Amino acid sequence: MFDAQKIAFGPIVFQATKSMIDLGILKVVSTAKDQGITLEEIVEELDLSVYSIKVLLELGVSTEILHLKNDRYLISKTGHFLLNDRLTQVNLNFVHDVCYQAMFNLKASLEQQKPVGLKVFGEWETVYEGLSALPAQVKKSWFEFDHYYSDMSFSELLPLVLQTDPRLILDVGGNTGKWAISCAQYSQDVKVIILDLPGQLEIAMENVKNYGLEKRITSISANILDDLPAIPKEI
Amino acid sequence: MFDAQKIAFGPIVFQATKSMIDLGILKVVSTAKDQGITLEEIVEELDLSVYSIKVLLELGVSTEILHLKNDRYLISKTGHFLLNDRLTQVNLNFVHDVCYQAMFNLKASLEQQKPVGLKVFGEWETVYEGLSALPAQVKKSWFEFDHYYSDMSFSELLPLVLQTDPRLILDVGGNTGKWAISCAQYSQDVKVIILDLPGQLEIAMENVKNYGLEKRITSISANILDDLPAIPKEI
Numbered sequence: 474m475f476d477a478q479k480i481a482f483g484p485i486v487f488q489a490t491k492s493m494i495d496l497g498i499l500k501v502v503s504t505a506k507d508q509g510i511t512l513e514e515i516v517e518e519l520d521l522s523v524y525s526i527k528v529l530l531e532l533g534v535s536t537e538i539l540h541l542k543n544d545r546y547l548i549s550k551t552g553h554f555l556l557n558d559r560l561t562q563v564n565l566n567f568v569h570d571v572c573y574q575a576m577f578n579l580k581a582s583l584e585q586q587k588p589v590g591l592k593v594f595g596e597w598e599t600v601y602e603g604l605s606a607l608p609a610q611v612k613k614s615w616f617e618f619d620h621y622y623s624d625m626s627f628s629e630l631l632p633l634v635l636q637t638d639p640r641l642i643l644d645v646g647g648n649t650g651k652w653a654i655s656c657a658q659y660s661q662d663v664k665v666i667i668l669d670l671p672g673q674l675e676i677a678m679e680n681v682k683n684y685g686l687e688k689r690i691t692s693i694s695a696n697i698l699d700d701l702p703a704i705p706k707e708i
Numbered sequence: 709m710f711d712a713q714k715i716a717f718g719p720i721v722f723q724a725t726k727s728m729i730d731l732g733i734l735k736v737v738s739t740a741k742d743q744g745i746t747l748e749e750i751v752e753e754l755d756l757s758v759y760s761i762k763v764l765l766e767l768g769v770s771t772e773i774l775h776l777k778n779d780r781y782l783i784s785k786t787g788h789f790l791l792n793d794r795l796t797q798v799n800l801n802f803v804h805d806v807c808y809q810a811m812f813n814l815k816a817s818l819e820q821q822k823p824v825g826l827k828v829f830g831e832w833e834t835v836y837e838g839l840s841a842l843p844a845q846v847k848k849s850w851f852e853f854d855h856y857y858s859d860m861s862f863s864e865l866l867p868l869v870l871q872t873d874p875r876l877i878l879d880v881g882g883n884t885g886k887w888a889i890s891c892a893q894y895s896q897d898v899k900v901i902i903l904d905l906p907g908q909l910e911i912a913m914e915n916v917k918n919y920g921l922e923k924r925i926t927s928i929s930a931n932i933l934d935d936l937p938a939i940p941k942e943i
Contacts, residue, residue, distance in 0.1 A: 474796075477789035480725050480771070481799040483718030485807060488814040490715050495815055525818035536715070554712035561709075564716040572720060577808055579723040580730050583760035 484573075489532040490555060491569055496521060498529055499556045502539060502548045509545030560621065567618035570611045599698060601646075605672035620651060627652070631659045639663060645697060650677030650690070657686045668693045719808075724767040725790060726804055731756060733764055734791045737774060737783045744780030795856065802853035805846045834933060836881075840907035855886060862887070866894045874898060880932060885912030885925070892921045902927045 479486075493499045501518045502510055512530065516523050530546060533539035538552040554561050575590025582589040588600065594611065597603040607615065634642070635656065640663065644653045647667030656665050667677050667690065674692045681690045714721075728734045736753045737745055747765065751758050765781060768774035773787040789796050810825025817824040823835065829846065832838040842850065869877070870891065875898065879888045882902030891900050902912050902925065909927045916925045 474789050474793070476772070476786040477793065477796045478799060479714075480718075480721055480773075480786070480790065481796055481803055483715075483722040484803055484811055486715055487718040488811040492815040492818060496818065521818065522821055525821065528818070537711070538715075551711040551715070554709050555715065558709070558712065561712045561716055564713065568716055568719055573812055574809070576719055576723040577804075580727040583727060583731065583756065583763070586757055586760065 486532070486536050487565075487568070487573075489529055490536070490538060491565060493529045493533055493538070494555060494565070496525075496529070498526060498533075499538070499548065499552055502546050503552070503556055505545075505547070507547070509540075509542060509547040511544055511546070515546070563614075563618050563621045566614040570614035571618070601670055601698075602672065602696075604670075605676055616649065619648065623651070627655050631655060635660050635663065641666065643668060647677050647692075648673060650680040653677070653690050654681060654684050654686060657689050658684070663689070665690045666693055667691070668695055668697065670694070670696055721767070721771050722800075722803070722808075724764055725771070725773060726800060728764045728768055728773070729790060729800070731760075731764070733761060733768075734773070734783065734787055737781050738787070738791055740780075740782070742782070744777060744782040746779055746781070750781070798853050798856045801849040805849035806853070836905055836933075837907065837931075839905070840911055851884065854883065859886065862890050866890060870895050870898065876901065878903060882912050882927075883908060885915040888912070888925050889916060889919050889921060892924050893919070898924070900925045903930055903932065905929070905931055 497519055498515065498521075501515050504510075505514075512523070512527065515526055515530070519526065530539065530541075533546075533552070534541045536551075537549055538555060540547045540549055548556070555565070574593045575588070578590035578592075587598075591597060591600055591603070594600075594607055595603045604612070604615070638660070642653075642656055642663060642665045644656070644665055644667045647653050647669045650667060653665040653667050656663055667674065667681075669677065669692070671694045674694055678687070678690075678692055681687050732754055733750065733756075736750050740749075747758070747762060750761055750765070754761065765774065765776075768781075768787070769776045771786075772784055773790060775782045775784055783791070790800070809828045810823070813825035813827075822833075826832060826835055826838070829835075829842055830838045839847070839850070873895070877888075877891055877898060877900045879891075879900050879902045882888050882904045885902060888900040888902050891898055902909065902916075904912065904927070906929045909929055913922070913925075913927055916922050
């Protein structure tokens with residue numbers, strides 16, 4: 474029963490938590506440490522109405538992000554993770570900036586088998602076509618999420634992929650070029666071809682140039698969701 | 709840590725759960741009872757792609773709405789509440805239809821001290837002005853939520869409010885007139901004046917007429933958030 478209500482109010486808890494972080498409330502409570510802080514003291518610290526602060530504090534207590542003891546607010550363990558843990562922040566920002574609005578159309582998307590909610594950002598067939606044209610904040614949260622998870626795996630994958638000393642790697646869906654650049658840096662002998670959509674390749678090849686790797690990293694423009702592009706014979 | 713992630717992915721879990729209910733997946737799994745049901749059997753029952761069903765089933769298992777045992781899906785206790793409990797349904801529909809999109813603007817609303825997200829439905833100062841003009845589905849979920857909680861309290865409140873045999877009751881924010889009608893039905897001697905916005909009064913007085921109570925229930929049109937209306941001398 475309690476778990477069902479948690480799901481039912483999930484979007485409200487999510488937005489209240491995001492606001493509590495973005496408006497600095499969680500930070501102020503956290504700074505007060507073990508002694509906690511009163512509503513009045515929080516109001517003094519922030520340029521926000523008493524009502525706005527009170528609404529968020531009450532939701533914070535009921536979701537156990539905050540504790541309330543003798544009229545003093547303290548941050549909980551969950552609150553600490555929300556405020557300080559990079560994984561949690563990356564997830565929160567990705568869900569808010571990239572997914573939240575589009576998810577309102579999930580049912581229609583599953584029925585029609587296309588990303589109906591994508592219209593929030595533009596009239597594309599898939600988000601990948603629009604990736605380089607997304608609003609700055611959306612793009613930022615997308616790449617931070619993407620890179621947080623992929624970057625962590627690079628150190629484990631690079632030795633595996635390069636242990637047979639390949640001469641050429643085809644990086645399908647090369648995104649911003651991070652993987653291709655890592656491969657080229659890991660081994661002086663390898664060449665990489667990044668395969669991606671034109672918009673993505675522009676960003677990727679700009680990065681490749683910044684690392685001075687344009688001699689060993691080249692690109693093929695193609696949409697692998699549509700058709701199988703011509704794969705170079707050497708591969 | 710785990711609780712922080714649950715908050716971070718709350719909107720996605722919410723929409724997936726809502727879709728699982730609305731697309732009939734939870735119902736099909738529930739009907740299979742203790743023996744459970746396989747993916748293939750669910751696909752046969754529903755007019756949905758395997759991919760759509762699989763995505764939702766996987767999310768259902770990871771959020772413990774479903775259990776997976778030997779390739780058979782079973783509904784959990786949380787799943788039962790989501791499917792059958794009226795309180796949970798009322799909350800889910802209210803959060804989805806009324807709150808979800810507007811909540812995206814919570815931070816701006818708290819900073820500007822006005823309902824910024826209300827623009828999703830119309831250009832009103834408060835939602836109360838627009839209540840009678842909301843889209844049908846939104847209105848339905850609003851009133852079901854509103855009435856679910858208030859109706860439960862009627863049986864407890866009526867004896868208390870009417871124990872002193874009042875001759876006249878002022879029903880501030882009378883909404884659809886349910887409370888006024890209940891009071892007039894509870895005691896033959898009481899008259900009620902409903903005070904609300906014009907759009908609301910139209911609905912309320914229509915209901916009053918349907919109950920044949922228009923001689924004892926009248927109305928005053930006013931916005932109590934703006935100014936204090938002229939209260940009848942008798943009160």
